[in-house]
Amino acid sequence: MESFYLALGTAGWLGILTSISPCPMATNVAAVTFIGRRIDRPGRVLLSGLLYTFGRTVTYVGLAALLVSSVLAVPDVAMFLQRNLNKLLGPILIVVGLLLLDLFRFTLPGLGFAGRTQEKFGRLGLWGAGLLGLLFALSFCPVSAALYFGSLLPLAVDHQSPFLLPTVYGIGTALPVVIFALLAAFGARFVGGLFNRLSRCELWARRITGVVFIGVGIYYCLIYLLRWI
DSSP: OOOHHHHHHHHHHHHHHTTTTTHHHHHHHHHHHHHHGTTTTTHHHHHHHHHHHHHHHHHHHHHHHHHHHHHHSSSSHHHHHHHHHHHHHHHHHHHHHHHHHSOOOOOOOOOHHHHHHHHHHTGGGGGGHHHHHHHHTTTOHHHHHHIIIIHHHHHHTTTTOHHHHHHHHHHHHHHHHHHHHHHTTTTOOOHHHHHHHHHHHHHHHHHHHHHHHHHHHHHHHHEEEEEEO
């Protein structure tokens, strides 16, 4: 049970780290400008922020449910993962850690939704925020793809949790927008300063997480992979 609570905390942290990484942060800033148009109606801003969070979470949960459940539904694959996931997890964590530290890079085709989509969704009114969350969640860049596909999904497979862990992750990815919506709803100021601070914290948070991932990956390789060989 304690390991599952640890997995929940890890999923939340991965979501937060995703939310303040450059590419998802850009979409979150775009979402803030979208839902902040009606700053004169705080309740509407708060509801829009919650709908945006719901939209992102639905996308991540849907992907995880499809991928994790289909993997676990195939007996041979499920048995292979049950026996060897810890052995595979070490190299995966090391690769993700190297990506987070920018020690190597790869290009991922961008969907480029943020700029040109706001006007179209603006015509949909309140529900446009939810649809914007659905769409922005699909805008994977190398860092967010590594965190989701390389870290969250193996964690979800390991704990056979295709719904709860991705839900916690999805909420974490929309955290800056939720904070903005709450601040707007309760009349707080300095929202722009908050986003600037989050941007400055992102580099160190990513570096620390990258080092931790590499360390844990090396540990898993020493404990499981070398014993396997």
